Amino acid sequence: MTHLDTRVLRNAFGSFMTGVTVITTRDANDTPLGFTANSFSSVSLDPPLLLFCPGKFLSSYKAFATFEHFAVNVLAEGQEDVSNTFASYNGDRFARVPHQLDANAMPLIDGATAQFSCTTHDVLDAGDHCVLIGRVDTFQHQDKAGLGYAGGKYFSLGLERQVADTADKQAVCGALIEVDGKILLEQVSEGFQPPHIRTTGRSNLRKTLHQALDDKGISVSLGAAYSVFDDATTHYSYILATASKLPQDNPFFAVPAQELSTLTYTTQPIADMMQRYAVEAETRDFALYLGDDRQGETHALSERS
Ligand SMILES: Cc1cc2nc3c(=O)[nH]c(=O)nc-3n(C[C@H](O)[C@H](O)[C@H](O)COP(=O)(O)O)c2cc1C
Incomplete structure (x- = not known):
């Protein structure tokens, strides 16, 4: 237990500007799973490592914490709907979002600015989340602006620059x-x-x-x-x-x-x-x-x- 007010702490954490990713994998029945995450970070170039933090509250937590492969899709400007789908839609999220499969059959979302196909490298228990470190096996990157997120709202750097x-x-x-x-x-x-x-x-x-x-x-x-x-x-x-x-x-x-x-x-x-x-x-x-x-x-x- 902590004496810090978690609502206020959440808002303070939320003031950090991030991009938005959708992390995808498959469960034991081979059903594709995915959730929106802004806890993504690059970690290392050699070896190529990245991380994200799935919450233990996620319906897909067990799959993410135990599975061997996953993919990280960095969303592009204009993909707010994709983010909202993978944050809150309760039906078949993949039926709503065009995607392809990587070599391990992990879903890669069309239009993402970067897609990383990964193998789980390490899983560190961390309170109500875990820190999941993945090794990048292959990746693709397009030269377009990413979707931004800060203070609970999306923003688009390309649009902001156009404004400026x-x-x-x-x-x-x-x-x-x-x-x-x-x-x-x-x-x-x-x-x-x-x-x-x-x-x-x-x-x-x-x-x-x-x-x-x-x-x-x-x-x-x-x-x-x-x-x-x-x-x-x-x-x-x-x-x-x-x-x-x-x-x-x-x-x-x-x-x-x-x-x-x-x-x-x-x-x-x-x-x-x-x-x-x-x-x-x-x-x-x-x-x-x-x-x-x-x-x-x-x-x-x-x-x-
Ligand atoms: C912009 C954004 C970023 C998010 N980042 C994370 C994250 O890093 N880790 C996490 O566990 N949940 C994160 N969430 C919440 C999950 O996306 C959401 O709880 C999840 O999709 C619910 O899936 P479920 O119904 O399958 O449990 C984020 C949501 C949004 C909108």
Whole structure:
């Protein structure tokens, strides 16, 4: 027994940014098994060793702790669904996810950025998990960005870099600031819009936005990017933000999320963004929009299940 609060400890461990893997093997009946793991680490180049830590709570724990072969699939950006399937789906996980078999018939997941076929090298008992060290027999690697995981959420480095990408356009950087379940908007003659800054350079956008809001007496905590798009002349980025309190004389309207879709906005892309925000605020499952002012894609940043 320990006096540490395990929930808090889990959150502290979770602040370490990792990639996401799916570890696969077969049980004694030759049924394929797999689970999502971010406890993966490389260990040694010579001999080639890696490790992961299966929990003793896993339905597949016995198979992993005793079997000779397994495979590690490092998931690529966009494979959140694969991760969620192998973390929580109770049916046939492999029926949902295209895969091939390696020389030992261990499942290799299509689209993974790296796949390691391994032989178990050592199993160390470690509290409620074990540390399983494998020797890499063969591996494949593709040059594409891996899926990231931190603080219980997925992130995509490629997308984040795209967000940070700068060119010579004008830049508008705004914030969807939530205070007590309401969103702060400013009203101009054309309609409502989120508070924003406009600059010619594109460096330090977040810092400049933060400072501009500070100057208005609003101390915000800026979070994930929510919408990033370009039109012919301007690069727009909107960031999720929270503020704990507002000065009495602040220039903004605090609008309840469910009323956002009833307002008139300054531009159609902002109207579309606020409409999407109103819907996503119900489940708090906010996605990132990347595109131009007419069309683009949303990328889920789902919570860990
Ligand atoms: C991103 C992520 C990382 C995870 N990492 C681990 C891990 O390293 N070790 C582990 O035992 N479980 C880990 N889990 C939880 C297991 O994936 C989950 O409990 C498991 O798939 C449940 O399988 P079961 O229903 O067959 O027991 C992780 C889950 C997620 C979403």
